[in-house]
Amino acid sequence: MKRWKQIRGRIRRPDPEIRRKALRHWNNLTKPLGSLGRLEETAIRLAGITGEVVPDLSRKAVLVMCGDHGVAEEGVSAYPQEVTGLMIDNFARGGAAINVLARRFGAELVVVDVGSKAKKLPPSVIDRRVRPGTANMTAGPAMTREEALQALDVGIDRVEELVRGGVRMIAIGEMGIGNTTAGTAIAAVFTGRPVEVLTGRGTGIDDRAVLRKREAIRRAIEVNRPDPADPIGVLAKVGGLEIAGMAGAVLGAAAAGIPVVLDGMISTAAALAAARLLPEASEYLFASHLSAEPAHRFMLEELGLRPLIDAEMRLGEGTGAVLCFPLIDGALSLAREMATFADLGLAGPAEERAQHESDS
Template structure:
């Protein structure tokens, strides 16, 4: 490996296409199980994908982590959120103390929560906090770039390095989580910048803002795009100009998982914006993404369709944190167990016709 290449370049170079041989073996195995062909629907698709991702018919995905990236946003000064920016550091401490929704759900499914300060506008200290702070929140993208290109790359590489460490510790399945008051605004701006979607469609109510705030939020996205002119052909440029530090960190989580041949379960709107950027940086990374749910946030359906991802769940969730992704962890594990633990027609002595 050429050490002069950046961590990001090296990681992208390690991402390979899914293992076609393993997927064919999975298909054959699924067709021999005691059921009509294809009758387990998405579970069969997920089982095939897990085989292609890992190269194994029976991968052990029991050690799993949701990586919650936290960062603040200068665009909050424009009044785009129902909550003040001070909530970001407060919620980070809530994660670390085990009191957030993602903590409850992770305990329920046997996953670990890894909380990362990648750009919180406060100095936080906790023995379980992973500190990879690139800067104290982004700048206000309504009047200029949210961050420099170098800062965006540093944030992506921080996400990669965290996954590398976790994979080295034996984690084999990841989920994307985030915390950052105001972060549906840069997410929507990224969707518009990279897909050409209409602002009215891409920008939704986020934490539950009213009509006047929604109009203001859409105007802020238009101003940000006008002020920054992000290059649709350069995902890092768009990420730096109208993205967020935690979004960039999640891009790294996705790319790092793909480079380590681990499935990465993508949460809602913000995580999917990161998935869009990751898919533009490394198109092969899309094969490693498991879309968890269809968020209640306006624009998420359009975003998933653009990437080419079909969500597993539809629960009208819009919390973020990785909650929807964690809910999908057991479904991925169940799909693998069905493929490996169900009897075949031959082993069960069941007639096929």
């Protein structure tokens, strides 16, 4: 039996009673009801997931999955495929955007190579390569079904190891030249939206490259005919090794009972595949930001998620997800440290409303 099937029974629903207790707690803090908006909503969801009214999520990690894409041969990126390996080296040296943000906001950075073409990896990068890059999906499947399952296992295994080390929340990000093409193809399959509506500029491609990218996605879907009812098949036919790895990370986190903060379009494509595979995993997902990539909005709608940040970012690497960490930390600090109306010897708005309703 494959790992994703083995963990299915371990994914529990968030605790509704703890969520109610968290809501009561927020309603009794010294502020108007609901005045902290999405921060309250986020903290209450985290309470249900963790089973704690005010959880301690100080141990956080960002998991960056890396892989190359055969579809890069179609001229869909502004950068050559070799940049994937160069960026992996950059992660190891601490010079990438995600390194800066992870350091700044106290997150452990874990870089995993699931399928790059790099000849040699730095010692700090975890080598779990299933194969050296996917095949060109415009001519046939990006990978075999077995390879997609192996990549899923990479994500599950890595999250389980992080949880054993004490991590209580993860963010997922990626690196792989050509992966916005694969992510958009996944979005087209799962949302049913036209490729023209979904396709963005990725690494900053010009108008002619956008046309090539759209055509590559259309051709890949036409050649492979991925079935949205078969998420493993979708990942294998038009996905990427790092995308399947992130999907596995989502499943592993849900099975371990820890929240997952998504980054942009590509990590959300992975999360959507994971949620189609095991729908109960979707309750552990949090959207960090709204990417400038048009497919992102539609996939978030499919997952029923609303992002906390809208900064027109499209970098990837997990940068938007880690930028969301201080918002989450702030929400939990408010829940932990704010005074209640009872502390001031006053009835809170929730109590006053309940008294008014009983009097009438």
